[in-house]
Amino acid sequence: MRHTLTVLVANSPGVLYRVAGLFSRRGFNIDSLAVGQTENVNISRMTIVVEGDALVLEQVTKQLRKLIDVIKVSDITAEEFVARELVLAKVTANPTQRGEIMQIADIFRARIVDLGRRTLTLECTGDEAKIKAFEESLRPYGIKELVRTGKIALLRGSKYTNVNNIKEEAM
Amino acid sequence: MFEVRYLLELAFTSIPSIRTSNVEPRTSNLENEGDYVLEVIAAQALIQALEQENVSVVFGYPGGSILPVYDALASSTIKHVLVRHEQGAVFAANGYARATGRVGVCIATSGPGATNLVTGIADAYMDSVPLVIFTGQVPTTQVGTDAFQEVDITGITVPITKHNYLVKDHRKLLQTIKNAFYIAATGRPGPVLIDLPQDMLKTKISFRYPKSASLQSYKPVLEGHFGKINEAARLINKSRRPVIYAGGGILISQACEELKQLAEVISAPVTNTFRGLSCFPGEHPLFLGMLGLHGTRYANLAVNECDLLIALGVRFDDRVTGKVATFAPEAKIIHVDIDPAEIGKNVRIQVPIVGDVKVVLQALLPSLKKTDRTVWLQRIEELKSLYPLFYQQENVLKPQFVLEELYRLTNGEAIIATDVGQHQMWTAQYYRFRKPGTIISSGGLGAMGFGLPAAIGAQLGFPEKKVILVTGDGSFQMTMSELATMVEQKLPLKIFILNNQSLGMVRQLQEFYYDKRYFGVNFEFVPDFVILAKAYRIPGYNINTPDELTQRLPDILNTPGPALVNCLIDPRENVLPMVLNGQIITKVEES
Ligand SMILES: Cc1ncc(C[n+]2csc(CCOP(=O)(O)OP(=O)(O)O)c2C)c(N)n1
Numbered sequence: 231m232r233h234t235l236t237v238l239v240a241n242s243p244g245v246l247y248r249v250a251g252l253f254s255r256r257g258f259n260i261d262s263l264a265v266g267q268t269e270n271v272n273i274s275r276m277t278i279v280v281e282g283d284a285l286v287l288e289q290v291t292k293q294l295r296k297l298i299d300v301i302k303v304s305d306i307t308a309e310e311f312v313a314r315e316l317v318l319a320k321v322t323a324n325p326t327q328r329g330e331i332m333q334i335a336d337i338f339r340a341r342i343v344d345l346g347r348r349t350l351t352l353e354c355t356g357d358e359a360k361i362k363a364f365e366e367s368l369r370p371y372g373i374k375e376l377v378r379t380g381k382i383a384l385l386r387g388s389k390y391t392n393v394n395n396i397k398e399e400a401m
Numbered sequence: 402m403f404e405v406r407y408l409l410e411l412a413f414t415s416i417p418s419i420r421t422s423n424v425e426p427r428t429s430n431l432e433n434e435g436d437y438v439l440e441v442i443a444a445q446a447l448i449q450a451l452e453q454e455n456v457s458v459v460f461g462y463p464g465g466s467i468l469p470v471y472d473a474l475a476s477s478t479i480k481h482v483l484v485r486h487e488q489g490a491v492f493a494a495n496g497y498a499r500a501t502g503r504v505g506v507c508i509a510t511s512g513p514g515a516t517n518l519v520t521g522i523a524d525a526y527m528d529s530v531p532l533v534i535f536t537g538q539v540p541t542t543q544v545g546t547d548a549f550q551e552v553d554i555t556g557i558t559v560p561i562t563k564h565n566y567l568v569k570d571h572r573k574l575l576q577t578i579k580n581a582f583y584i585a586a587t588g589r590p591g592p593v594l595i596d597l598p599q600d601m602l603k604t605k606i607s608f609r610y611p612k613s614a615s616l617q618s619y620k621p622v623l624e625g626h627f628g629k630i631n632e633a634a635r636l637i638n639k640s641r642r643p644v645i646y647a648g649g650g651i652l653i654s655q656a657c658e659e660l661k662q663l664a665e666v667i668s669a670p671v672t673n674t675f676r677g678l679s680c681f682p683g684e685h686p687l688f689l690g691m692l693g694l695h696g697t698r699y700a701n702l703a704v705n706e707c708d709l710l711i712a713l714g715v716r717f718d719d720r721v722t723g724k725v726a727t728f729a730p731e732a733k734i735i736h737v738d739i740d741p742a743e744i745g746k747n748v749r750i751q752v753p754i755v756g757d758v759k760v761v762l763q764a765l766l767p768s769l770k771k772t773d774r775t776v777w778l779q780r781i782e783e784l785k786s787l788y789p790l791f792y793q794q795e796n797v798l799k800p801q802f803v804l805e806e807l808y809r810l811t812n813g814e815a816i817i818a819t820d821v822g823q824h825q826m827w828t829a830q831y832y833r834f835r836k837p838g839t840i841i842s843s844g845g846l847g848a849m850g851f852g853l854p855a856a857i858g859a860q861l862g863f864p865e866k867k868v869i870l871v872t873g874d875g876s877f878q879m880t881m882s883e884l885a886t887m888v889e890q891k892l893p894l895k896i897f898i899l900n901n902q903s904l905g906m907v908r909q910l911q912e913f914y915y916d917k918r919y920f921g922v923n924f925e926f927v928p929d930f931v932i933l934a935k936a937y938r939i940p941g942y943n944i945n946t947p948d949e950l951t952q953r954l955p956d957i958l959n960t961p962g963p964a965l966v967n968c969l970i971d972p973r974e975n976v977l978p979m980v981l982n983g984q985i986i987t988k989v990e991e992s
Contacts, residue, residue: 240617243567244555251559285745292742298564298584301618 232261233287234313234383236391237276237294238268238302245299249276252297258282258290262315262380268392273301275392277382304391306383313383316355317364318343322372323350331371338364349374443571444469444602447535448477450578453610456506458482458497458861460490464510466537466550469602474508482861482890485882487514489854491521491534492880496855498530499841500816501862502655504585505530510537512550515596516557520848522592523561527845528676529649531590533581540600541569555596563591571604576611583614588621589740590653621739625756625764633711633735633752634768640709640733642777643669646692646721649676649844650714650738656759657681657837660713663762668774670781672700674715675829676844683813683833689781690790693721694980695826698788701986703781704729712736714758717747718845727985737761788978790830791991794947797971800824800899802947804831806954807869807897815867816841816859820852820876822906824899826976828871850879853896857883860892867895867958874900874927884937887963895958896939896965901972902927909975913990914982934965941965 239245246265253260261279268275280290287305294303323331331350335342340354354364358381365376385391441449447470451459458480463471474481484490487509494505505525509518515536525532539548544567555565564584566577574597581593637643651660657680664671664687671681672689681688689700704710710732715721722728725747735752736744744753754761792801804827807815813835819825819842834840841859843851856870877898887894908922934941942957944950944966957964978989 244559247556248559255560289742289746296740296742298616298619 231281231283231307233280233282233305233307234311234381235276235278235280235291235294236304236306236383237278237300238391238393239274239276239297240299240301241267241272241274242299245274246276248297248299249278249294252293253280253290256289256293258286262378264380264382266382270393273393277380279381302391302393306385306391309389310386311383312386313357313381314355315358315361315381316353316379317361318351318353318377319365319368319373320344320349320351320375321368322348322374324348327371331368334364334367338367340364439608440605441608442469442473442602443574443604443606445473446575446606446608447578447597447602448473448479449608450575450610451479451506452477454504454578454582456504459506459508460484460493460497460858461508462487462490462510462514464512464514464537464550466511466539466599467508467514467535467597468537469599470508470535470537470597480861482857482886484854484886486880487517488521488850489857489880489883489886491518491532492524492848492851492854493858493861493883493886494532494534495521495525495530495851496818496841496858497862498525498532498858499528499855500838500859502653502838503531503862504582505532505858506535507532508535510550511539511554511599512552514550515552515554519557519561520846520850522558522594524843524846524848524851525592526561526563528843529590529653530592531585532592533578533585534592534594536594536596537602538567538596538598541598542600544569544598555594558594561592562594563589565594565596567596567598568601569598571601571606574601574606575609576615579611580614580616583616584619588619621757622741622755623739623757623760625737625754625761627764629752629754630761630764631768633754634765636709636733636735636752637667637711638768638770638772641774642707642780643667643709643711643774644689644703644707644732645669645671645711645713646674646704646715647671647677647680647713648674648715649680650758651677651680652714652838654714654739654757654759655837656714656762659759659762659766661685662766663711663769666766666769666771668772668778669711670703670778672696672704674718674721674844675842677715678829679834679837679840682835684835688833691829693718693723693986695830695976695978696721696980696986697790697830698978698989698991699781699784701980701989702784702788704732705985705987706780707732710734712738712750713762714738716743719747722747723980723986723988724983791977792974795971796946798945798947798950798968800827800901800968800970800974801831803897803899803950803968803970804828804871806950807871808832810954810958811867811869815839815869816863818842818852818856818859818868818870820870820872821847821849822873822876822904823901823909823974823976824871824873824876824905826906827899830976849876852876853880853883853887856894856896857887857890857892860894861890868892870894870896872896872898873905874898874902874924874930875904877930878928881933884934884939888937888939893962895963898930898965898967899970900927900930900967901970901974903972905972905974906976909979912975913979930965930967939963939965941967943967943969945969
């Protein structure tokens with residue numbers, strides 16, 4: 231089963247290496263990993279999608295918690311959360327095909343961010359299923375290049391995974 | 402699927418947000434605090450910090466990058482032990498830490514100095530030994546340029562340290578040292594490395610040593626969960642055939658007294674992991690000896706028959722469990738450990754308790770009923786008499802006999818350091834340790850060459866105690882250069898080489914698992930160790946027969962000063978019993 235972990239880490243050098251190294255060393259499979267700074271400049275947040283059964287997940291989270299730079303690990307898989315991913319796709323687009331592609335962009339609420347003589351670059355955000363469908367729809371036109379950010383996620387409502395709001399607030 | 406190797410490359414280039422963050426450390430606004438503040442260079446501050454940490458001895462080897470530290474060390478009261486190879490420094494610090502329970506400290510220069518430490522760091526990591534390791538580094542301006550003697554030692558040691566630091570900013574140095582000692586010694590102990598760029602070491606700073614560590618989320622849990630402790634008590638009181646499986650955690654948390662109480666109150670036999678040896682008196686009637694691969698037959702059978710396994714400060718290592726699925730098949734398992742990640746890692750646990758084993762036992766003991774378990778203890782006695790440890794005494798010198806004699810003549814109270822191989826296992830089997838922390842040996846890593854430097858460290862920790870090194874002719878040759886260190890430090894170590902002129906343990910594996918196709922295990926040349934000893938001005942002795950041993954051993958042990966004893970043992974001798982590869986621990990080779 232795939233799990234979504236949010237991992238808060240201290241912004242210290244090498245922290246990504248420590249986390250990534252842990253996964254490779256212990257044979258845990260990462261599906262995706264996204265990192266960026268949080269509302270607190272000293273803390274970064276990693277959203278890691280990892281594949282494994284309950285036992286593997288237990289080890290992953292326990293081993294992560296052992297890293298001194300790891301501040302908090304939450305497995306939010308069973309919670310209600312909003313997940314998004316951003317994809318940029320450059321597709322072949324002769325002038326005749328542009329209209330079709332722009333229609334597809336419309337359907338997915340994607341945006342055209344670059345227009346070349348023979349290419350179009352589109353930006354789309356969404357959950358995994360949407361991104362996948364978007365990619366499939368573009369495939370017949372010839373995807374020249376594609377890049378995804380990996381999933382990022384936040385809990386819904388008044389639940390938090392950060393450190394300042396550990397306690398759940400009343401609605 | 403994400404390619405993890407790719408991520409690693411990415412990690413080195415570092416995410417911009419992480420690289421640019423420049424957090425002021427807590428110690429930076431010292432000027433406002435009005436304390437008496439001394440202006441020194443960072444290297445001097447480092448030595449003063451070590452003094453504040455009550456470090457009395459450091460083991461090291463100098464080089465260009467670390468020279469500022471050496472220059473500062475020269476005028477300190479801290480004793481510096483100059484080794485002959487950096488591996489010797491880290492093993493010695495390791496032996497010192499194991500023997501004393503204090504943090505061991507070692508120092509090396511950048512590049513090759515740092516890489517020579519790697520095996521010793523890994524050993525400390527595997528056996529949870531508290532070390533703080535300082536390495537020199539090229540100047541910050543050259544870091545990342547493949548400068549002369551630059552290696553990324555923090556990168557190299559990520560998987561084998563509890564934590565490590567590259568201190569580029571001198572303002573963070575003292576807090577980093579404070580944190581390092583705290584991390585190394587608390588929770589599940591381990592090695593912490595601090596890499597020190599040369600220019601940083603020469604920067605002027607104000608010395609004010611922080612009073613406490615400053616760590617965002619590192620908080621080892623000491624107290625066990627109340628409900629779980631109650632559940633454990635209930636299971637124990639109900640159990641008819643309990644066995645206590647006690648490991649290194651008992652020694653680390655100094656819970657030997659509590660362990661003894663537990664065993665005696667509930668009348669449960671105690672078996673030790675290799676790392677746990679010496680935490681329970683070797684002659685105690687409830688003692689089963691070591692379990693696992695070369696454990697006693699009765700320890701393994703008792704575990705196999707028990708209905709409750711009380712696992713304390715252990716990690717269900719493969720050398721203990723054999724085929725995991727068949728381990729303690731009839732038992733419910735209570736597992737107490739300070740490292741949550743060890744609980745449930747290899748074996749399913751009924752009652753997991755995260756906490757310091759001493760604190761947990763103190764909480765548990767009052768709820769235990771003194772229970773009569775005569776039937777079970779009779780069965781244990783029966784197993785002991787049916788399957789005793791056994792070897793054939795002959796006219797040739799048997800290694801087991803050497804250890805029995807050492808045990809007899811030292812009353813089981815010497816500190817015994819060993820190397821790795823057959824001699825190590827015979828030590829575990831035949832020397833019945835009576836005092837906590839008296840076995841100094843590389844368990845989890847099994848690193849040959851550990852013995853001599855570790856014995857040096859242990860002896861420096863306890864100058865008055867008798868320290869004996871039991872080594873093999875293979876292992877000894879790996880780090881025998883430290884004989885010079887030993888002599889220089891005037892240490893009265895007694896060295897016993899159980900000389901089978903081969904890599905005995907590997908030869909044994911070839912005998913059992915490779916149809917006796919011996920290859921690469923028999924030395925065609927072995928140096929004359931007595932002449933070697935002479936070169937170092939150490940009295941040397943050859944002992945070839947059991948009679949010679951009995952006659953000369955008392956003198957050798959009682960004469961002050963060092964000795965090297967080359968025991969020519971039966972080269973065919975095997976370590977038995979031996980659990981067969983990947984099998985249940987009751988399935989053994991006995992003769
Ligand atoms: C550094 C290192 N290299 C290789 C090994 C593999 N190994 C384990 S035991 C052993 C033989 C040890 O020989 P010796 O020190 O003579 O002890 P004996 O087994 O003969 O008592 C070897 C090579 C090891 N444990 N450590």
